[in-house]
Amino acid sequence: MNVPEDLLYCEDHQWLRPETGERVRLGITDYAQDALGDVAFVDLPTAGTTVSAGEAFGEVESTKSVTELFTPVEGEVVEVNDALESSPGRINEDPYGDGWICVLALARPESLNVLMGPEAYRALIDA
Structure with missing residues (x-):
C-alpha cells in the first residue's frame, strides 16, 4: 500500500x-x-459547515459498501472536491491527489x- 511520507493519518484511514x-x-x-472497491458515489460536506472531531461529515459508496467519513479534527469545511460528484472513481485512481475530499x-x-x-x-x- 502507498503511504506517502508527507501526510498525517488517523485510525479511520484518512490522510491529512x-x-x-x-x-x-x-x-x-x-x-x-x-x-x-470501486467508488460509485461520494456524499461531500458543504463548504461553510463546521465539523467536530469524530463527527460524520460525508459518505463514500462503493460496489461493496457505504462508509461514513469521520473527521479526525475540528474545523470549518472551506473547500470541497466538486469533481468527485461526476467522477467519484478519482478516489480509486489517485487517493492522495485528484481524489482528495x-x-x-x-x-x-x-x-x-x-x-x-x-x-x-x-x-x-x-x-
Whole structure:
C-alpha cells in the first residue's frame, strides 16, 4: 500500500496534508480505497459547515459498501472536491491527489498532534 511520507493519518484511514494558513486537505488512504472497491458515489460536506472531531461529515459508496467519513479534527469545511460528484472513481485512481475530499480550516491546529505519521500508519495497516 502507498503511504506517502508527507501526510498525517488517523485510525479511520484518512490522510491529512497540512497546507498554508492552518488548513488541511483531507482524503481517504490507498488502503481504504482498496478495501472499499470501486467508488460509485461520494456524499461531500458543504463548504461553510463546521465539523467536530469524530463527527460524520460525508459518505463514500462503493460496489461493496457505504462508509461514513469521520473527521479526525475540528474545523470549518472551506473547500470541497466538486469533481468527485461526476467522477467519484478519482478516489480509486489517485487517493492522495485528484481524489482528495475537502479542505478544512482548523479550529485548533494543535489537534494535528494526535494524528499518526507514516510509520505508525504502516504499522496499523500491517497488523
